[in-house]
Amino acid sequence: MSADVSSIDPRTGEVVEVVAQETASVSEICEAARTAAAPLEALGRETRAALLEALASALEDSRPRIVEVADRETGLGETRLNGELTRTCYQLRLFASVLTDGGYLEAAIDHAGETAMGPRPDLRRMLVPIGPVAVFGASNFPLAFSVPGGDTASAIAAGCPVVLKAHPSHPATSQLCFEVLTEAARKAGAPEGTFGIVYGQRAGADLVAHPAIRAVGFTGSQGGARALLAIIEQRADPIPFFGELSSLNPVVVTPAAAADRAARIGSEFAASFTLGAGQFCTKPGLAFVPSGPDGDALVAAARAAVAEAEPLVMLNEGIAASYARGTAALGKVLETSSAGSGAASAGFRGNPTLLTTTAADLPPEATEECFGPVAVIARYADEADLFAALGKLPNSLTATIQRAPGETDLPAELTRFLRPLTGRIIYDAYPTGVAVSWAQHHGGPWPATNTQHTSVGATAIRRFLRPVTWQNAPSDLLPPELLDDHNSIPRRVDGRFQPQP
Template structure:
């Protein structure tokens, strides 16, 4: 059997063995247990599942110091960042409890039998039901928000779907610890055995996706990893939904009016955004489109000055550090052909396991492919544009992203409106006068976008993330005692649409 080590990215040293890689037989037992738990978890009802989510949040908070200590040792993200991440996750768990208590997510709809212009209509009642056991793959860069604890797990459990987690090899001890804390809390809360499971190892992850008990997959990672899992899904006798959050450039445009109004501040804040967490955010802005001229020069200079004193940053693992080196080497090769291009001085040179921040210069009208793809780490490209025609042509050629940002001058609307119109078909979140790093958890949030940002129309952050793990079912001419309570005529404890008329919750 192959051991699963926990590695300190600051030193590269193995600090312990977490587990042995999960065998195919163990994967089968874990997935079968999740399938057996699916019915009982749904039958707990919305109120009990809401209490379960509250209990999971409470257990994580009770063990906060221990979790953060282990996570910092495995990720080098820092205690402050990790405390904030854990607070976010606990908030998200409780928010999904509110989603359950509200009940509107079910989209409960009743059409009574009657005559219509098309002829007689039977009694039809529809709502969303759990999809079944879900495989969740932890992300390297958010061990407490997109991993064992996090939005995929919270939304799947809220939907009534058991979760089998694939621990990330970059933080296996954190994954195992959080799993044990949450599984214990789930048992104490009355959840059925099999509500949560965990596997370790690459082959176990592949076996998890292939297992017939799994009905959907939530994944945060690279397009290459997503394609490998999609290839497994395509070979299944029955394909299943795959919800991937993958790669994103997250372009930022500065209008001339914004550059004139606050160019230095935009440059400094932009530098803080693309180097946040060593640039290891899916929402890191990888391209800054700045107007040519003195005002744009001030933006560029401010970015340069902001990173000039930064030391090389510890990356999450050696593989990510190596990929960053390859990506910056490719950028350097692609952006040295023109005298106007090249890298600005950074805070130092990269060394094993660490990454120096870089900025590369380009012209908007001549962006090479290397400048429009995601390079995971503290690097960005600043492209200068001479006029709106050049700007619009560049924007129209960019790949789809999770976000697109526009910085406006005071009261400016015309150019920002046109940019928003052009960005909207290719992004999931339009940001104005801010920065995309930082994704609030709320009812109105959307964290997704067209490929390669995601391969789904549904968000992975916010309350509508629950939609990924539900499917619609209609009951036709069903006796009242065979209907779910939420579809019976007398039920009035959630919003419903009855005979075309919306009825709010009483």
């Protein structure tokens, strides 16, 4: 018998409602997605763009109810959740514009003719949908990386049906958003099976193993990723797995920056690593601060900010327990410089914590992600001390350099050193907050992700497309975008780029 899927209020730890039963009909849902794949692609770019616009409008129309349920289920607060829903609607509309632009297809035509290597056949290439995609909802972004979100938006834009694995932290939010999206898709003319949803750990495993699924989008822990990768390796046809996993996101404060604005950096750093109870993949978990009076002032400002903080609501019991274990382990090897005030009340909460050490004595525990409102400050004596410590760090999604106005020499050295270790380098700001745009890259070398692709921004669509070349194809068998007289998208013809007229 299937187990109940319960919705829990993290502020109290109490079960509020039973949302669903763990899914037993995974195969049926996956087959529906397989059936929907060809009709969804056949809608064409313009109709899929209209579909994405309709999905965004439907979410907007349901905003009050969605935010209410998500807040009760995550404790993230209405302000944060309204912003997250706005972001999700924005990226749905961004991908509509990506489809209208058409450049994402990478269309190229090489006409038949003589070359230095001899005769060449007529070759026409573009990207096509990969097929049904499994999307695993994230615990920390119920509206931006879950049922609605970047993976879903980019997959639908690519022409791929989506089967969603609801996260157990917010099943009621997942179900509500699924219902909103499904109804909007139906009204917009999308085929049945464009969206599917499953609940439960076993269902998630069965989803990844099902032969109809052609790619997986995942945001979560390394352990969860390795478990799913093991399933993929056992498939008769292993498929792409796009995982966003763990990240330390180091911050380097130059001596000149500390001299320029020590107190400001200290308070801003504390605000960044405690934002959202530190439950961001981009949370800065380690800051390198120079020794000396300026660095002392920076640390004092960070300590003061943390000392005033109350215990913060965590997303679920497991995350709260893991945070307690992680901070206890760090406290055994580092100095607890400051901790939030007050005792945790009912529900799942974590006390903001700041720890300190020296760059020379940086222990391995301080270079591992601890999910939650905790960070480490490591004091460095000079540049040699700093770069030696940076060489001990794992790869990350981001790296941040705080510099003084006009300072270039040390920031340039740091940029060269950090670039191989990260996917985004931030200057004089903080990594929390990932803008949705064409130029964004949200990814990084393992263990930040296992892919070179971004999961945020317009080029996230590339994950769910594959290239196909038509050789000597008659015109009536070609996609419209590869016909000679098609001129509504950018293309490369006989080696020359032709922008959209």
